[in-house]
Amino acid sequence: RKEVEQDPGPFNVPEGATVAFNCTYSNSASQSFFWYRQDCRKEPKLLMSVYSSGNEDGRFTAQLNRASQYISLLIRDSKLSDSATYLCVVYNFNKFYFGSGTKLNVKP
């Protein structure tokens, strides 16, 4: 079983829609969690860290569910510029694990 798993998508949504991605992780002792965004042929960029209590940054909300071992990313009022691949990252015991990414296409 992979350390981190994501639905590869693509998720095709219209502008203004709300979309959510989940990411499951296998190690219950995982310590830190992040969402990164990667545009086509570009480097990954940190979108947000995921805190135990959940956190919000503008249209983006990240949540952690330790009992079910997943993190989620919610995007409200999606924009064309949100089209990208979203990578979840899990850190445990000095190791970082990247998911394979979920592709989002926001269409006009």
Added chain:
Amino acid sequence: DAGVIQSPRHEVTEMGQEVTLRCKPISGHDYLFWYRQTMMRGLELLIYFNNNVPIDDSGMPEDRFSAKMPNASFSTLKIQPSEPRDSAVYFCASSPLGDEQFFGPGTRLTVL
């Protein structure tokens, strides 16, 4: 700040040649990471350093790969000899505390 700087941005070489990729982390960041990304395998952590010391190199594929960090502002990833299956985008990232990482633009390597 200029961000993480990688060179070269593109490299095309022939099988059997030595390849050296270079990275300058963001000043003041104590952690440096090397990743490889391919369509088939996604993003893979190869090795990372803390204060110039390798902490985890379990992702380095084999002895053909080596990485060094002689000082806080420079690191190299070397492949010798290179093989076609090494073709990928190689990213360097740095981090102040080892958690949130800032990636460089990557080096696109093609081994013919």
